[in-house]
Amino acid sequence: MTSAKNWLPRRAGIAAAGLAALVGAWGADDWPQWRGPTRDGRAAPGAPVPVRLPGEFTALWRISVGGGFSSPVVAGNILIYSDEAGGKEVAHAVEAATGKELWRAPYAEVFGDNWGQGPRSTPFVDGDRVYVQACNGEFRCLRLSDGREIWRTSFEKDFGVKFLGSQSREGTATRRGNNGCGVIDGSRLFLPVGGQNQNSLAAFDKLTGRVLWKAGNDEAAYSSLVVAELAGVRQLVAFTADALCGAGLEDGRSLWRIPLKTGAKRHAATPVINGDLVSVNSHTFGLACFKISREETVWKADAAWSNRQLKINLATPVLVDGHLYTLGANRDLVCVNAATGEVKWSQPGFGRGEKDNAAIIVTGTNLLVLTEAGQLFLIKATPGKYHELGRLQVCGSNWCHPAYAGGRLFFRDQKELWAMDLSGCFD
Secondary structure (H helix, E strand, C coil): CCEEECCCCCCCEEECHHHHHHHCCCCCEEEEECCCCCCCCCCCCCCCCCCCCCCCCCEEEEEECCCCCCEEEECCCEEEEEEEECCEEEEEEECCCCCCCEEEEEEECCCCCEECCCCCCCCCCEEEEEEEECCCCEEEEECCCCCCEEEEHHHHHHHHHCHHHHHHCCCHHHCCCCCCCEEEECCCCCCCCCCCCCEHHHHHHHCCCCEEEEEECCCCCCCCCCEEEEECCEEEEEEEEEEEEEECCCCCCEEEEEEECCCCCCCCCCCCCEEEEEEEEECCEEEEEEEEEEEEEEEEEEEEEECCCCCCCCCEEEEEEEEEEEECCCCCEEEEECCCEEEEEEECCCCCCCCCCCCEECCEEEEEEEECCCEEEEECCCCCCCCCEEEEEECCCCCCEEEECCCCCECCCCEEEEECCHHHHCC
């Protein structure tokens, strides 16, 4: 199923010893995967907390990039991003401090549709490896130091999940791309393969690519996987095109399942975990929360609350002190009681058009909010009222989640990638 085929990507002329030093310089506040160190939009504990934004935007560095909606990630002094170049989906490694390219590695044919072209799944870094996933279901494990391929798998060739693109009539991953990110837990890597014949979810040995198990029959949507403890059991949580479900980490056994079939099956948000509660959102059913419980070997998944007015399309909420903060259905930012679904406040002016998105990073008790229109807000995370600490126009239209590491914010649009130094914004 996998191969150990190695090949050398185009280098940018950096000495191997110098790159090894960059790889080894890991910090406690890295941003190595989708939505940060713990996949919940929170900066690492101890990361510096900005209390204001600069009076005007000045880039620490900026580089030109190709198309795509993939987000940057940071590990130590290396930033990884994916884009479209020369008809390929390409992974790039650059110095986080300067933007200087270290290597680049093409890994799949590019896909495009009416929303644009280029990769849509965010890379993730684990130790000395970086993992990248293409829209067409080609997945690669690369060496972080030089981009060499270590192992690969293909959703179509190895699991029979054919990528249809515009030929598909429904809004699943087979139509708009395999956008949801896999997740690593210990020695295992889990991917949302999405197919019949027990191919919906798959677990791999993260070092070799050996398939450990495969399970389920759901199509993949655009949501990323999460590993969480629910009802006392650590498990894999997936928001597929057909359901919200939990699976055993060791064997993929179904623990609980909530059917959630919606218009176009366009599930894009990542599940949000709050104790034994799991929240998900959709443009069809709004924002909904479910309570997961267990009595001996019997699992239950019950509706806790639902707010059908919060028809949130792409954005994933963040959780701070029992409240959810996210882009609402009316181009507004909303604060929602995570235990009841009650809206505490709503602030207009955060979206435009029909494809609104906003990415939120939690730093202490403050929120860094990057809107689709490229505006950066700093907001106090308080349920009492909307409290804005600053705003700046920083980039163009985007659907890309920024990364926050080392006191710097990294973000991109369809043309450029920027680094913004926030060190002057701390007390």
